[in-house]
Amino acid sequence: MTAAGDATTGKGPAGEDPQGADPRDGTGYRLTAQAGHLLRRANQRHLAIFSARMPDLTPRQFAALAKLDEEGPASQNQLGRATSMDAATIKGVIDRLARRGLVATEPSQEDRRRLIVSLTEAGAELFARAAPVALEITEETLAPLAPEERRLLTALLDRIS
């Protein structure tokens, strides 16, 4: 270990307060006990696993390809809603995918505001190769949990989404 004056604050063992309010100090707040912090950390680990296993696609780019594969062509905003990205975000994602030739865009005939996005041949092929890896990523993300716990976590996350 390093001896560079790095007090790791061992703190007390004690029966912790699961809510994060701690009577020991004035404000009663422990960052690491908050749901938001835990969600962020879990997500961070997941993203690290993702980029290690699928270096050529970002999670969002893959999500867009997956949804296009799942549901077929859609307008940009539709696709954004389906993947939980706002209009500004999905635009950047689609632009980058289009620049790589993984998706194609064309204006809609019925509604001239809309920009229809569809998978290209290359995009479909890449997705087909990537999908199994994506399942492995989910697997590795949930690796610390037993099968029963994985289903439970999934269900709980879905309910607070």
Add this chain to the structure above:
Amino acid sequence: MTAAGDATTGKGPAGEDPQGADPRDGTGYRLTAQAGHLLRRANQRHLAIFSARMPDLTPRQFAALAKLDEEGPASQNQLGRATSMDAATIKGVIDRLARRGLVATEPSQEDRRRLIVSLTEAGAELFARAAPVALEITEETLAPLAPEERRLLTALLDRIS
């Protein structure tokens, strides 16, 4: 809200595959069933709640204040590790907090590489007012769950972090 909630049973002969692989289509991938997607969506909802309840502070800015209040002054990188932000990210957060006079920075005496960050009077006061709100944010984030489920989710998230 979706049918993914009943994933706790062994299921029948050919029920849903909770892992997200679905034999019905070629690639066998359902985006909305993946842990990463659910983590992201849950986090998204949490961030929305946060910014609605605490418009003057971002989650990361608040986290930095909270950690400083909890552990006292620390170097920038130390604080980053304590709040799970990398060196590049924590720098921006501290810069913005310093510009608002909520934290102060000064070079360390013992180690001239280090930049010691501490709460200012104003920062401590703001945190004192914000901490109760932060607890409410956690509360609202977990509102859809029963107390027992909240503890369970927290524990599961901690294990995959």
Add this chain to the structure above:
DNA sequence: AGACTTTCATTGGCATGCAAACGACCCGCA
């Protein structure tokens, strides 16, 4: 002491993510 390894802070670059503002366009309704 001198070389090698680490750590610290900073910077540049790329990719989200969200809010707000815009112009174009569609639709229901008076």
Add this chain to the structure above:
DNA sequence: TGCGGGTCGTTTGCATGCCAATGAAAGTCT
């Protein structure tokens, strides 16, 4: 038929978030 409200895509601005590279400063090992 014309108009106001809502949608679509775009752009700008700000705040993460991470990687890689860099120079300065410590620490370690011989």
